[in-house]
Amino acid sequence: MTLDKLIDKENIPKHVAIIMDGNGRWAKKKGNNRLFGHKNGVTAVKETTEAAATIGIKHLTLYAFSTENWNRPKMEVDGLMSLLVSAIENESKTLMKNQVRLTTIGDTSQLPNNVQTKLQELINKTSDNKGLNLNLALNYSGKWDILNAVKNITKAVKNDTLDTEQINYDTISEYLSTKNMPDPDLLIRTSGEYRLSNFLLWELAYAEFIFTDTLWPDFRKENLYQAILDFQKRERRFGQISEQIINPNKK
Numbered sequence: 001m002t003l004d005k006l007i008d009k010e011n012i013p014k015h016v017a018i019i020m021d022g023n024g025r026w027a028k029k030k031g032n033n034r035l036f037g038h039k040n041g042v043t044a045v046k047e048t049t050e051a052a053a054t055i056g057i058k059h060l061t062l063y064a065f066s067t068e069n070w071n072r073p074k075m076e077v078d079g080l081m082s083l084l085v086s087a088i089e090n091e092s093k094t095l096m097k098n099q100v101r102l103t104t105i106g107d108t109s110q111l112p113n114n115v116q117t118k119l120q121e122l123i124n125k126t127s128d129n130k131g132l133n134l135n136l137a138l139n140y141s142g143k144w145d146i147l148n149a150v151k152n153i154t155k156a157v158k159n160d161t162l163d164t165e166q167i168n169y170d171t172i173s174e175y176l177s178t179k180n181m182p183d184p185d186l187l188i189r190t191s192g193e194y195r196l197s198n199f200l201l202w203e204l205a206y207a208e209f210i211f212t213d214t215l216w217p218d219f220r221k222e223n224l225y226q227a228i229l230d231f232q233k234r235e236r237r238f239g240q241i242s243e244q245i246i247n248p249n250k251k
C-alpha cells in the first residue's frame, strides 16, 4: 500500500510551500558538479507536482531561485536559468494533460529574456487549467515582496485610492505577490537546514513546518505523502487552547 491511501481527504492542506534544498550536496556526494544536482532536482519537482495534484492540493509554491541566489558563481546561475528553460519546454504537455496552472511570484522582469518569454508562454497556455496551481518563486524573497507592497500601498494612499485608516492585514496580503492564494498551511524544507532563507515571511505566520533530511533530488511522491500525514497529526491551535479545538463551544 502506498502512503496516499492513509491520507485523510477531508484535511488536505490547501497550500503547500516547499524550500527545495540540497541539490549541491546531493551532487557532491555522488562526486559530481552542482548542476548535476539541479538537473536531478527537476525529477523531484515533477514527482511532487504530480503527487500534489493526485491528493487534491490546490496550490503548491516551490522556492526555485531566491534574490540572494544571484550571488552564486555565474556558471551555476547560468546553468539554473537554462535548466528552467528546458524544464518548461519538456513539461508543457504534462502540465496541460494534468490540468496544472502555472504561476510565478518574484521579480521575473530581471530574469534573462528567453526565460521570461518561455515562462510567459506557459503561463498563458495553462491559465484556464482547473487543477493544481503550481506557483514558482523565481527571483523571489519575502523581504522584496513586503518592500514592494509597502511602496504600492504608499502610492495608493498618495493618489487617494486607499485610506490609511482602512489598511488592515488583508490589505497587506492583497498587495503581496501571493494575493490570489490562501496562506500556506504547510511548509516543507529539505536537506536538514532549519531556516526560512527569506521565503514567504508574511504568509507563513501560522503554517506548520516540516523539516526533512532528505536532499531535494531524492524527494519523491511518498516523501510528500509522509509530510501530509505528519501535518494531519498536528493540532493547529491559532492561539487557542487544545480543549477549545476539540470542543469549539468551550468559552
Ligand code: IPE
Pocket (backbone or CB within 6 Å): 020, 021, 022, 023, 024, 025, 026, 064, 065, 069, 080, 191, 216
Ligand atoms: C537548492 O539546492 C536549489 C537552489 C537554491 C536553486 P542548493 O543548490 O542550495 O543545494 P545545497 O544547499 O548547496 O546542497
Ligand code: IPE
Pocket (backbone or CB within 6 Å): 019, 020, 021, 022, 063, 064, 065, 066, 068, 069, 195, 197
Ligand atoms: C533557499 O535555498 C533558496 C531556494 C531553495 C531557491 P538556499 O540554499 O539558497 O538557502 P541558504 O542560502 O542556504 O539559506
Ligand code: MG
Pocket (backbone or CB within 6 Å): 021, 022, 023
Ligand atoms: Mg542550499
